[in-house]
Amino acid sequence: MLLATWNVNSIIPRMPRLLEWLERLRPDVVCLQETKIADAKLPRLELSGLGYEVAGVGQGAWNGVAIASRIGIDHVTTGLTGDDGFEGTVEARAIGATCGRLRVWSLYVPNGREPGHPHYAYKLRWLAALHGVAAAELQRGQPLALCGDFNVAPSDADVWDPAEFVNSTHVTPQEREALARLRELGLHDIVPRPLKYDTPFTYWDYRAGNFHKNLGMRIDLVYVTAALQEAMRDAYIDRDMRKGKLPSDHAPVVVAFD
Incomplete structure (x- = not known):
């Protein structure tokens, strides 16, 4: 089974890339984030042409997550129990579904903006x-x-220069402790092969040529149960999808299981 996750940073301008990638790679299940589209406008027809069923939850031009599956979609859940929203609005950041034998969630964790900001407190909640x-x-x-997209780098090794992130979100002890608590449940962080350089970054800011300088972060994550970790035979970051015309600022993470 091939599982992938990709923050597409707006699905409509990314559709030519997404369709080409899906046709070439043929992942069984794909989790998408920042679709930035209303539910009714999610391009289900185009994806169904490649054999994918799609479940999604959108919020117009903001947020939005989806799951596309070639092995069925059932028992869809939108949102997180206990999420009280931000400033009274529950945002489109989580969707879960059963795809074949796998229970999978596509997640877009709040950015947090900066420590001390109300959005940071929302992120921790x-x-x-x-x-x-x-x-x-x-x-x-x-x-x-x-x-x-967890918007948290699990360790200092997951950012290009820890000194650049002092007093910033994504690297605070509280955010990393939240990830540690997931691991304490028995979930395992799959660290993919980078394919280039020795750093498995998944995100590079559009500005200042950061991608070509490899000034990135590993914030797109896959947490799995022990049985899945044992069945994993490969995991990598598809950097080619960060290149060329109109890329997302994130690259897909691809995981293969026996």
């Missing part, structure tokens, strides 16, 4: 809600994968 959902999912005994 959201991650706490995710922990609760993950714990409940694990009670099912089903293979589980949490995939998406």
Whole structure:
């Protein structure tokens, strides 16, 4: 089975790339983030032409997550139990589904903006809600994968220069502790092969040629249960999809299981 996750940073301008990539790679399940499209406008028809069923939750020009599957979609859940939203609005940041034997979630964790900002407090609450959902999912005994843009670098090795991130979000002890709590549940962080350089970065800012300088971060993550980790035979970052015309600022993470 081939599982992938990709923050497309707006699905409509990325459709030519996405369709070409899906046709070439043929992943069984793809988690998408930042679709930035209303539910009714999600391009299900185009994706179904390649054999994918799609479940998504959108919020117009903001946020949005989806799951595309060639092995079926069932028991779809939108949102996280315990998510109280930001300033009264529950945002489109989480969708779960059963795809074949796999229970999978596509997640777009709040950015947090800056430590001390109300959005940072929301981010920590959201991650706490995710922990609760993950714990409940694990009670099912089903293979589980949490995939998406976590907006947290698990360690200093996951950013190009820790000194550049002092007093910034994505690297604070509180955010990293939230990831550690997921691992304490028995979930495993799959660290993919970078294919180039020795750093498995998944995100590079559009500005200042950061991609070509490899000034990036590993914030697109895949957390899996122990059985899935044992069945994993490869994991890599598809850097080619960050190149060329109209790329997302994220590259897909691809994981192959026996």
